[in-house]
Amino acid sequence: MQIWNRRHFLKTAAAVSAATVAASRAVAATGKNVFLLTPEQEPARPVAANDHIQIALIGAGGQGMYDTSEAIQVPGVKLVAVADCYNGRLERSKELWGADTFTTRDYNEILARKDVDAVIIGTPDHWHKQASIDSMKAGKDVYCEKPMIHIYSDGPAMIETAKTSNRIIQIGSQRVSSIIYAKAKDLLASGAIGKLNMVTARWDRNSSMGAWNYTIPPDASPETCDWPRFEGTAPKIPFSAERFFQWRKWKDYGTGVAGDLFVHLFSGTHFITGSHGPTQGMATGGLRYWKDGRDALDVVLGLFDYPQAFNLSLRVNFVDGGDESEGLLFTGDEGTMEIGGGWVSINRVPREKDPGLTIDTFPKAMQAQIEAEHAKKYPRQHPEGAPAAGFEKFVAPDGYSDSYDHFKNFFASVRSRKPVVEDAVFGYRAAGAALLSNLSIQKKEVIKWDPEEMKLLS
């Protein structure tokens, strides 16, 4: 076993991180072994006028509006148009981004505009495929929110269109651009926790909002909401304000906790480990508390195999009965690495080389003989010095936004035409893995998946 040594570790970590991100520096005020990560600086080169990128937003709900507010902070990026199915959100878009912002219920009007270079797709999951494909075919680059797919056949169709249209598509799992996840990737690669054997992650909530019960506006009606357009390919039913504004609760539009939250945990795990995905997944779950007419479960546990590498266990609980918490724990044979909101920490408690003795039950003379041999083999003075326990925490600066970095990376690719950090293949591998949980629960079976070919095998 290699005894961990901080200098060695920082050196190797720095060597790996050169390719990805940021130096770290100690934070004197917050104590020993806590380091503040420094985000990459903006490129020194000023953005030329003809480098301007004009964007439009398709789906201006909570995430679409948040995404846009981050995206337009990237130098040289301007919003010109918004499409949404609810009048109130079109009105709000003009309040936020100016009365001259073009708004429409029909995103095709946006795709027909020559002054739109790229679109952000913040629709419910069941529209991701169609809106992305229509946008790419209209010559627009695409930032599509996670989960990339609603059903498995969405994945190959989106990948194929990205190829044939030669458009950039980035999926919106922002952790892939996070300095915290980049640091975690470096730490793992540098051997900070030894050889990885297990990843466990959780995303627990304990609130009505956390369980997707978003506010329904008082004017919600078939007049203010374009219900047929919202429904798209979903089964046709009469207008339901609840389904319109709280769509995650129904499989017709959403992908359950698997597509909403597991997918972030998969994206993070795949980014950090470089893995393409599990070969099989199994899940169990139930509707334990939010029995309000929804058909999506509020408790889901999933287990996934990454052969020759590690095992993954994921959990989402919308009724955790206490402190809401989320995070990932990577376990290696020399330590653990934990990721929380805005930080990553390493904890090493190396095993003693001396295996110890359990000899009390043996005859006295034999005990003495074993002890003498043991003392020769494992002298008191450890040849490599006392095993070094270690704890280090790397923290993102206040106000750090991985969403901003994800957009910065996206627009860099839009300009350079170089590959994005999270393309449709990465997005499909993450979402395809996540949705194994839904299939497993539905079929009550272990579901096999080929992560290289991105194909269901059962």
Ligand SMILES: NC(=O)c1ccc[n+]([C@@H]2O[C@H](COP(=O)([O-])OP(=O)(O)OC[C@H]3O[C@@H](n4cnc5c(N)ncnc54)[C@H](O)[C@@H]3O)[C@@H](O)[C@H]2O)c1
């Ligand atoms: N990356 C993240 O951390 C993150 C966080 C939250 C949500 N999301 C994702 O963002 C997406 C949107 O989630 P949300 O919470 O903003 O939902 P939301 O309900 O607040 O917003 C969705 C909007 O899409 C509009 N819409 C529906 N069909 C449309 C169509 N055909 N054309 C134009 N607009 C249409 C709706 O009118 C609605 O305003 C989801 O896929 C979700 O998984 C990602």
